[in-house]
Amino acid sequence: MGGQVVTPVGPADVNLRLGPSLHGETVVNVAPLGNLAFDTHAAPLRFEARISQIRLAAAEEMFQNPEAITQIAASIGSDLRQGVIQLFVQAGVAAVTGAGLVALVLFRDWRRAAGSALTALLTFSAAGGMAFYTFTPSAVSEPRYTGLIAGAPQVVGSAEDAILRFTEYQEQLAGLVGNVSRVYEATSTLPVYEDDESTIRVLHVSDLHLNPAAWEVIESLSEQFQVDFVIDSGDLTDRGSAAEDTFADEISDLETPYVWVRGNHDSMGTQRAVEAQSNAVVLDDDIAEVGGVTIYGTGDPRFTPDQAADNPDSDEVAAIGARRVETVRDADPPVDVAVMHDPVQARAFTGEVPLVLAGKGHQRSSEVEDTGTRVLAQGSTGGAGVQGLDDDEPTPYEASVLYFDAETKRLQAWDDVTLGGVGLSSAQIERQIEEDPDREVTPPENPPVTPGSTPPTPGSPTRTPGEPD
Structure with missing residues (x-):
């Protein structure tokens, strides 16, 4: 009192x-x-x-x-x-x-x-x-902004109403992102990254799971933060079926390059649908330079919708990652970012690259390994799709804007963007500062031991039996 x-x-x-x-x-x-x-x-x-x-x-x-x-x-x-x-x-x-x-x-x-x-x-x-x-x-350089858009509950309504009026809901999400981004930029005392020509801006998304509202979020964030390109760490679809391939057509509507790796819910058919987009860069045990950043990416060796397939277990997935490290180790110029869907597979790249991006768990996390590598796992930019409606609380829409130094290609900071799940209108943007962006990255003293089992060859995921390729 x-x-x-x-x-x-x-x-x-x-x-x-x-x-x-x-x-x-x-x-x-x-x-x-x-x-x-x-x-x-x-x-x-x-x-x-x-x-x-x-x-x-x-x-x-x-x-x-x-x-x-x-x-x-x-x-x-x-x-x-x-x-x-x-x-x-x-x-x-x-x-x-x-x-x-x-x-x-x-x-x-x-x-x-x-x-x-x-x-x-x-x-x-x-x-x-x-x-x-x-x-x-x-x-003060790492603020959290939380706000509500006026009138959103009346426009969006309940979760059930949002399904019936999904187009309006998508527009509200995009507007919410825009409003919060502008307020965040105008009221925060922050290091200037957004308009700095010496900075490369990258939007990291993951696990869209066939949610059309995710494209509104991605487009709005791309415009508001003026990103140079987008990285998607997989699970674009739910079943990887031919009927879902049209979902990838939205990629071509974005005005920036779209780097993508296959998730465990994406089939090889999904991968071909993404490759057909003019601005897509599909990485499957490949290295590409996008926007000045050298990126290695590889698809998930599993295709879990196909219950009949002999999918590798976690140990085998880690072993596959350990074998694919050789591609990164011999790269010239050196790889700046490695992208995989499963953090289990991505862990093999610690000590080999400064930054590893992953997804899969529908929960954001960030950790600096003893080797100096930061492993950043993204939440679900699609609110976990239909799966997100199964829980008592909606799964939030999550994405991050990464800021790289244009000269060193090292991560300097990132903004974590979180939107309330289906039917909600809350938004939060939180800046994180990389404390030691130029730290040394060294291979681990005890690298992962590769089990003797023979892994499936890259690209082995197929369609669910009975579905057209």
Whole structure:
């Protein structure tokens, strides 16, 4: 109750709030557009700033007098610092006084009331001190933006209604991505990657699973972030049947190159359908240079919709990956990115390339191996397709925009984009910074042991029996 103050910051009156929280963070409320959140400290305190009022006279002076802008910019830091100090003092007094009064009412003992007040003082001081000593100013370079598009629930409706009005839903998704991207760019204090000519921008998608709404998301992200090309780590379809081949025709509508590898739900027929697209770059144990980046890719050795096929197990998949590493090891120029569908197969490439992209699990993850290789697994850009409707909670649409240095071809940062699943209208964009983009990449001391079994040859996945090729 005592953790609120209103302080003037430039031409605005800013409401500062402080409260307990399991996750220490700083939140800037840009209502009605959404929130920007920063992991600025480790203490169990949540600090929130919200503009409560704009003083028109001060704002008009700022726009009419260029010198006023400079003066305001110089004073904002001290204004905010003064407000934060006042907030912490007021919150501390409220916590101590409140604890003492409540204890006095409950116990009717001045000593126990004083002990309660002292406990509150020590607790608040410890939390405040921890927030001060763990404060990380650089956290503002990795914001999380969360917001809602006005009216989306009325347009989209429930999950059942979204199926009946899917065209409108697709358009809403695209509009939502655009709105959030623009707000994110306009309100975030970020390193500039979007318009930097020395940066290569790549959109990483995966596991579309025949969801037509995924194309709206991909197209909108490609335009908003001005990506140079798209990488798809597989599972374009659900069954890999001939009837699903037309889904690949949407690739040619994109205005950027589309790098693709076969997933375990994609057949060789699916692969040929993708190859038929003019802007597609299909990699199946191949290396190609796209947009200045040297990429190795290979298809998944399994085709799981065909239950009659003798699909390799996980150990055999890892062994296949270990054997295909030779293609990357001898490459000239060296490979910058390796793309596979299954992270099990992709793990064999750790220590051989700086970055490995994968999918399959419908859950985003990122990890730097001891070898220096980052393995980035993408979630499902198609919300897991029909499978995503089976769970109590819809599977979110996930994609990432990767930023590479145009000279070194090393990953510098990436934006993780997350949209609410079918029927939802939430959106979040979170920037991640590569702490050591030029780190050394070295092969592991104990490389994977190849089992003695003979793997299927590349390209062995076929159609489900009875389906046309």
